[in-house]
Amino acid sequence: MGDDQRVPTPAGGKPAAPSSSSASEVAAFLKTVAARQPSSVVAGGGRLVFALDATMSRQPTWDTALVLQSAMFEEATAAGGLSVQLVYFRDLDECRASGWVTDGAHLSRLMRAIDCRGGRTQLTKVLRHVVNETGRRRVQALVYVGDAMEEDLDGLCAVAGELGLLGVPAFLFQEGRDAIAERAYREVARLTRGAYCRFDAGAARELGELLRAVAAYAAGGRAALAALSQRRNAGARHLLEQLK
16 A cells, blocks of 8 residues: 555554453443534534444455445545545454544555455454544544454454543444344444444445535534535434434
8 A cells, every 4th residue: 555554463463352341341431422522623624433344255345345434535625624544454463553544545546555464353453443542643533344244242442432431432333234244233322422334335325425424424414414414414314313
């Protein structure tokens, strides 16, 4: 990708063993997250992490994701601007993050340089990266597009809870109908007070509307999302309902 950087793997270069989170710990996370105020937007536009599963099962719809990301920038420009960081994973332990970009053409070039390869999911590492990134400067939202889940759910939820405490909602879009992935994605959305939605391979228009809605939220907050909903964007209405 040229200007990308490898997302660090904790614990001396080996994937971290999943940490276990008790029901009480998850409940405590939820209680704290539920009490927080809606995400505010920084001056000059928001920051959004756009994360993608780039393992082999995603190859058939990779081109669709590449085309639809431009819709995010179009909407974000109207809502006040947006900086996007692309994060992707593939192979057994490759997870990389680009620099922050402010135009769709640049992001498209980055995505075209990526080819899908076999491997396992690394959503926990993606969430940890967003926690670290927002510790340096606030991130308004995380978008994740994937179709599978091969990680420990307790460890995933523990990191999702940290992200929720920082006030960063995760918007997870599932391709297909894998039940394990759905359960995991719904939990991450719940812990971060984000949203979950399933889309089919042929539902490009639906995913495009949803990406526009998330971009509007990241760039202009709930007010921008509500304004988009009034323009009869079904994706915006769907996200507003889940964010209440």
